[in-house]
Amino acid sequence: MEIIVFIGSNKSGSSREALITSTKMGYYTILLTNRKGFIKHKEEFPEVHEMIYEENLSDEEKIQSILSRIEKDKKKIAAVISFIDPFVSLAARIAIGLGLVPLSTNALTIMEKKTRFREQLKANPVTPHYSIIKSNQPIHTCVLGFLDELPLVLKCPTSNGSKDVMLASTISELKDSLSYLRRKYPDTSLLAEEYLEGTQYLIEVIAFKGEITMVAVIEQEIQQGGRFIITGYIYPAALTETEYDKLEAAVTSVISQLELVNGTCHLEMRLIDGEWKLIEINPRMSGGAMNRIIQEGTGINLVKETIKLSLGEVPALEKTKTTHVYAKFLTVNTRGKLLKVTGENIASAFEGVVEVFVKPRNGAILTIPYSLGDRYAYVIASSETTEQAKLIASTASMEIKFYLEPL
Numbered sequence: 001m002e003i004i005v006f007i008g009s010n011k012s013g014s015s016r017e018a019l020i021t022s023t024k025m026g027y028y029t030i031l032l033t034n035r036k037g038f039i040k041h042k043e044e045f046p047e048v049h050e051m052i053y054e055e056n057l058s059d060e061e062k063i064q065s066i067l068s069r070i071e072k073d074k075k076k077i078a079a080v081i082s083f084i085d086p087f088v089s090l091a092a093r094i095a096i097g098l099g100l101v102p103l104s105t106n107a108l109t110i111m112e113k114k115t116r117f118r119e120q121l122k123a124n125p126v127t128p129h130y131s132i133i134k135s136n137q138p139i140h141t142c143v144l145g146f147l148d149e150l151p152l153v154l155k156c157p158t159s160n161g162s163k164d165v166m167l168a169s170t171i172s173e174l175k176d177s178l179s180y181l182r183r184k185y186p187d188t189s190l191l192a193e194e195y196l197e198g199t200q201y202l203i204e205v206i207a208f209k210g211e212i213t214m215v216a217v218i219e220q221e222i223q224q225g226g227r228f229i230i231t232g233y234i235y236p237a238a239l240t241e242t243e244y245d246k247l248e249a250a251v252t253s254v255i256s257q258l259e260l261v262n263g264t265c266h267l268e269m270r271l272i273d274g275e276w277k278l279i280e281i282n283p284r285m286s287g288g289a290m291n292r293i294i295q296e297g298t299g300i301n302l303v304k305e306t307i308k309l310s311l312g313e314v315p316a317l318e319k320t321k322t323t324h325v326y327a328k329f330l331t332v333n334t335r336g337k338l339l340k341v342t343g344e345n346i347a348s349a350f351e352g353v354v355e356v357f358v359k360p361r362n363g364a365i366l367t368i369p370y371s372l373g374d375r376y377a378y379v380i381a382s383s384e385t386t387e388q389a390k391l392i393a394s395t396a397s398m399e400i401k402f403y404l405e406p407l
Helices: 013-024 036-040 060-071 088-097 105-111 113-118 139-147 171-184 241-259 290-298 301-309 344-348 386-397
Strands: 003-007 028-033 049-054 077-081 129-131 152-155 165-168 191-195 198-210 211-222 229-236 263-272 275-284 324-330 335-342 353-358 377-383 400-406
Touching: 003 013, 003 060, 003 088, 003 263, 013 028, 013 036, 013 290, 013 301, 028 036, 036 049, 060 077, 060 088, 060 139, 077 301, 088 105, 105 241, 105 263, 113 129, 113 191, 113 241, 113 400, 139 171, 152 171, 165 171, 171 191, 198 290, 198 301, 198 377, 211 290, 229 290, 229 386, 241 263, 241 275, 275 386, 290 301, 290 324, 290 335, 290 353, 290 377, 344 353, 344 386, 353 386, 377 386
Parallel strands: 003 028, 003 077, 028 049
Antiparallel strands: 129 191, 152 165, 152 191, 198 211, 198 263, 211 229, 229 324, 263 275, 324 377, 335 400, 353 377
């Protein structure tokens, strides 16, 4: 039996679906993980044939040593894949070293760090105004330099899932955000970008032998506040033909300039005065419920097609259906210990609801959202119109209630 090795996984979302899909495709599935809790509760991953603990998954030499032991057991590795930042380019490099299907490692590496892709694309019109703040630059100097540029978005270049992405609209917020990020990342340069007001869209892309496909364009709803937490996804995005054509041209220019010939990524973009601007790009498909949203809306199992890409197979990207889908994500407005969650079964029973997912176990500590990881449940609904799908998911989600013991 051929093996697919995955470097890293979350307990749910696209990376977990990749494990399940690999096994369904008939492969012997091995997960390399740095999470001791996964090893302790292996029974919760019935799709994983073998789970191996490695504290430092970024240590390429150690990973290669593990894979050598696997191969000595006369097991043939068919692919080495990661759906997790920052291991995507690492997995691609290791795969090439094993003589497997080559992905565009240089492009994937550039996308893994925000300052890298900004510098690579600085001459591209999709790039907003930005500055790189060196780690040794005094905060008071930064504040003086940015007085006329507020509001600004401040980011750690290696963050993902909206973690440590902060909106500074005032001098006070700028000082506080810079101080927070400096304390957390003392030796890291920070990124300051102009804040662009407008609807944000997520674009899932696959490049196969240089052919670029925009698999899905999804509108994002962002929770009010300074942390950019996405609480709603709408498929398909309502764009005019002109807007879509301009988007396709912008995405193609980005992918071509990064020289992504084989690989996947997702972009987040905003339409500003008729022109598309790049907010983020990541060298993998989006996590969370994205695979289910796309599959429900288009018939395409993007996780499966991503795996096929790494196996050298032609991904099947033709839409087999067009359904309107809305995903509603839930957060909490206070910190506390989870006592229980109710309403999941009631929400699931709503006509049009295709999936309800609640992430935390009883006893988990929940918090107000600081990143996308602080979203604790979602409801996905499909219907003949966006309005109907949104109404169904939103109404059903109101049945889900978190009971917390205050801390």
